[in-house]
Amino acid sequence: MAQIMLKRLLAPPAAALLPAAHLPLLPGLLLVFAAYLAVAQLTMAIGTAGHGLFVPFWPPAGIALAALVLGGGRLWPAVLLATLGSALISGFAPLTGLLMGAGNALGAWAGYRLLRGPLQFDPRLGRPQDVLHLCFSAPVLGGAISASLGVGALSLGGSLEPAQLLPAWRGWWVGDLAGTQLLAPLLLAWLQPREGLDQGRWRHLAVAAVVAAALSSLWFFSERAPESFAYAGLLLLLTLIWIAFSCELRLVTLALATTALTAAVFAALGTGPFANIEPQLVQVKLQVLIASLTAVTLALAAANRQRRSAEEDRNRAEERLEQVLDSLDDVIWTLEAEERRFSFVSGATQRLSGHSAAELYANAMRWADDLHPADRETTLAAFERQFAGEAADQEFRIIRDGEVRWLRVRSHPVVVAERVVRIHGITQDVTSLHRAMDRLAASEERLRRALGASEVGVWDWAVETGNLQFVLAVADGNGYRLAERSVGLAEWEASLHPEDRARAMQALLDCRDGRSLRFRCEYRTHTRHGHWRWFRGEGQVVDSADGQARHLAGTFRDIHERKQVEAELEKLSMAVEQNPSVVFITDAQGRFEYCNQAFSEVTGYGLEDILEQTPRLLKSGLNEVGTYADLWRTINAGKTWRGRLLNRRRDGSIYVCLQAIAPIRDANGRITHFVSISQDLSELQESPDLWPPRRRS
Structure with a gap:
C-alpha cells in the first residue's frame, strides 16, 4: 500500500483545472x-x-x-x-x-x-x-x-x-x-x-465582513466579563455558520479572514483573551482559534455547497427527464390513489388524447368522456380495479375528432401497508399497430386464398439451424387456413424416396453453395398416410452474409396427378411408337410433326426427313381421281376419313395401305392437328384379283 x-x-499531476x-x-x-x-x-x-x-x-x-x-x-x-x-x-x-x-x-x-x-x-x-x-x-x-x-x-x-x-x-x-x-x-x-457578484451580493459581502469584525471585536474585548464573552463567542460562531449556509464561498473566506485578522490584532496588542498570558500560549491560542473556526466554517460551507449542487443537479435531472418524457409519443402518468388525482402527466397527452395536462390535473376522469361506447364499461371496470391493487394492461378505443383510435394502458399500483397509495402508468397510441395488424390479416387472407387456389405451398430453410418450414393452404369451410410444419433437414431428407433422395439433396446443396442459381427438383416424399407422392420444389437463396447463404426460400407443388398422367402418356407414346401400324401426325396445314418407327420402316423416311414436309411426299399418282379432295373435305369437316391409298416409298417403290385420318381438336373445338393410322398391305399388292382397276389421280 x-x-x-x-x-x-x-x-x-493532473492538468490544472484553472x-x-x-x-x-x-x-x-x-x-x-x-x-x-x-x-x-x-x-x-x-x-x-x-x-x-x-x-x-x-x-x-x-x-x-x-x-x-x-x-x-x-x-x-x-x-x-x-x-x-x-x-x-x-x-x-x-x-x-x-x-x-x-x-x-x-x-x-x-x-x-x-x-x-x-x-x-x-x-x-x-x-x-x-x-x-x-x-x-x-x-x-x-x-x-x-x-x-x-x-x-x-x-x-x-x-x-x-x-x-x-x-x-x-x-x-x-x-x-x-x-x-x-x-x-x-x-x-x-x-x-x-459567477460574478451582483450589487446584492456585494452588499452581503460588506455586511458579512462588518458583522464578523464587530462580533470578533466584541468577543475579544469580553475577556473580563465571562458571561458576555460566552454570549459573544456563541453569537460569532452562529454568525459564521449562518454565513457558511447563506453566502457563497468567497464571502465565507472573507468573513473568516476578517475574524482571523481581528484576532491577530488583539493578540498583538495583548488585550482581550490574550491579556496576561505567556507569549507561547498566545500563539497557540490564536492558532487553535484560527484552525477551528476555519475548518468548521469552511467544512459547513462546502457541505452546504455540495447539498445545493446536488439539489441543482437533481432539479436539472428532473427538468431533463420531464423534457425527455414530453418528447415521447407515450403518456407517462402518476395517479394519487386517495385523492384520485393526477400528480404528473407528461406533455404527450395533448397529442395523444387532445386533452392538456392541466385538464387532467383538474379532472382526472376527463379522458373517460372520449371512450368508445363498446369499450366504456370494461375500461372503467379495469380502471377501478387498479385501486384494489390490480395491475392493468388493457387496450380500448376512444373517439377523437370523429376518428376511432386505439389506446393501450399499462399501470402498476404502489402498495404501502396493504394500501394503494399511487398508481404509475403509461398510455400508448396503438392505432397504427391495429391498422398494421388489420393489413397483415388481410394480406394473410389473400395469401391463403392465393395458395389455396393455386395449390402451391411455400418453404423456408434456415441454413444455420437446419430448420425447414413448410406452409400450405388447406381448405377450411368457406375459406382456407394455413397449415405449418417444421422439420429438420435430416428429417426431410429421410422422408424422400430412396431413388430421389441423392438427386434432391444435391440440387438443394448446389443452390445453397452457389453452384446453381435456383433450386429445381421433382421428387417423391412419404406422406402421413403411408403413400409416395410427387412434388416439384423451386427456390433460391434469399439471405446471405459474407458470401454464405443464410436462408433459402421457395415454393412446392403437388404434381402427383400430373405424374400419373405423364406416366399414362408415356405408355400411350410407347404404344404408338412401337405399334406395327404406320402412324404420323401433321399440323392443321398438313405439315409433318411426328411419325413412329413403323412409318420409317415402311416408307424409308425418318422424322428428320419429313419435318416441314407434307404427306404429298408420299403421293404416287396412282390413286383414283378425287381421292385427295374427298379426304381433305372430310377431315376439314371434322370427320374421320378411311380408305385405300397407293403411296410411294423413298426408294420409289409403291406400297398399298389401308389408312384412316382423323382431326385433333383443342379445348375450344378448333382443329389443330391431324393423325393418320394405316396398315401396310404390301404383301397383298401382288395379287391383282384383290384390287379392281382404278382411274389414276
Whole structure:
C-alpha cells in the first residue's frame, strides 16, 4: 500500500483545472515571488509584539500552496527565491535564507503533490473532504517539511539554542498550518472563475465582513466579563455558520479572514483573551482559534455547497427527464390513489388524447368522456380495479375528432401497508399497430386464398439451424387456413424416396453453395398416410452474409396427378411408337410433326426427313381421281376419313395401305392437328384379283 501511495505521489499531476495554469512561466514566477515577499514582510512587520521571530501564523505558506494548486508545481522556484529575499532583508545569512527557502518551497510542493495525487483534491472546494485536505492534510505535511528545514537552518546559523529547537519547530509548523488555513481557501475562492457578484451580493459581502469584525471585536474585548464573552463567542460562531449556509464561498473566506485578522490584532496588542498570558500560549491560542473556526466554517460551507449542487443537479435531472418524457409519443402518468388525482402527466397527452395536462390535473376522469361506447364499461371496470391493487394492461378505443383510435394502458399500483397509495402508468397510441395488424390479416387472407387456389405451398430453410418450414393452404369451410410444419433437414431428407433422395439433396446443396442459381427438383416424399407422392420444389437463396447463404426460400407443388398422367402418356407414346401400324401426325396445314418407327420402316423416311414436309411426299399418282379432295373435305369437316391409298416409298417403290385420318381438336373445338393410322398391305399388292382397276389421280 505504501508503494502505491508513493507511486501516486510521484506520478505527474493532473492538468490544472484553472486559467492560472495557462499563464506563461515567467509572469507566473514574478507574480508569486512578489506576492509571497510582500506578505512575508508585512507579516514580519506586524508580528505579535514582543514575540520576536515567530509570528502566530504565516500567511505566505497559504500563498505558496494556493499558487502551486492554481498554477502547477513549476512555480516552486518563486517560493524559494521569495523566502531567500525575505530572509536577507531580515538580516539572515544567505545560506540560512537559502535553506529556509528550500524548506518552504519543498513543503509547498509536497502539499501540492499530495493534494493533486492520492487525495484527488478538487480546488473548487465543493466537497467537505476538499476543505479538510486543504486545511489539514496538505499543510500538516508541508509545514512539517518547512519547519524541519527552516529550524535546522536557524540552528546551523546559530540563531537557536538546542533547548529552543522543539518549541521553535512546533511554532513554525503550527504557524504554517494556521497561515495555510487562513489564506489558501481565500485565494482559491477568489482567484478561480466563478459567477460574478451582483450589487446584492456585494452588499452581503460588506455586511458579512462588518458583522464578523464587530462580533470578533466584541468577543475579544469580553475577556473580563465571562458571561458576555460566552454570549459573544456563541453569537460569532452562529454568525459564521449562518454565513457558511447563506453566502457563497468567497464571502465565507472573507468573513473568516476578517475574524482571523481581528484576532491577530488583539493578540498583538495583548488585550482581550490574550491579556496576561505567556507569549507561547498566545500563539497557540490564536492558532487553535484560527484552525477551528476555519475548518468548521469552511467544512459547513462546502457541505452546504455540495447539498445545493446536488439539489441543482437533481432539479436539472428532473427538468431533463420531464423534457425527455414530453418528447415521447407515450403518456407517462402518476395517479394519487386517495385523492384520485393526477400528480404528473407528461406533455404527450395533448397529442395523444387532445386533452392538456392541466385538464387532467383538474379532472382526472376527463379522458373517460372520449371512450368508445363498446369499450366504456370494461375500461372503467379495469380502471377501478387498479385501486384494489390490480395491475392493468388493457387496450380500448376512444373517439377523437370523429376518428376511432386505439389506446393501450399499462399501470402498476404502489402498495404501502396493504394500501394503494399511487398508481404509475403509461398510455400508448396503438392505432397504427391495429391498422398494421388489420393489413397483415388481410394480406394473410389473400395469401391463403392465393395458395389455396393455386395449390402451391411455400418453404423456408434456415441454413444455420437446419430448420425447414413448410406452409400450405388447406381448405377450411368457406375459406382456407394455413397449415405449418417444421422439420429438420435430416428429417426431410429421410422422408424422400430412396431413388430421389441423392438427386434432391444435391440440387438443394448446389443452390445453397452457389453452384446453381435456383433450386429445381421433382421428387417423391412419404406422406402421413403411408403413400409416395410427387412434388416439384423451386427456390433460391434469399439471405446471405459474407458470401454464405443464410436462408433459402421457395415454393412446392403437388404434381402427383400430373405424374400419373405423364406416366399414362408415356405408355400411350410407347404404344404408338412401337405399334406395327404406320402412324404420323401433321399440323392443321398438313405439315409433318411426328411419325413412329413403323412409318420409317415402311416408307424409308425418318422424322428428320419429313419435318416441314407434307404427306404429298408420299403421293404416287396412282390413286383414283378425287381421292385427295374427298379426304381433305372430310377431315376439314371434322370427320374421320378411311380408305385405300397407293403411296410411294423413298426408294420409289409403291406400297398399298389401308389408312384412316382423323382431326385433333383443342379445348375450344378448333382443329389443330391431324393423325393418320394405316396398315401396310404390301404383301397383298401382288395379287391383282384383290384390287379392281382404278382411274389414276
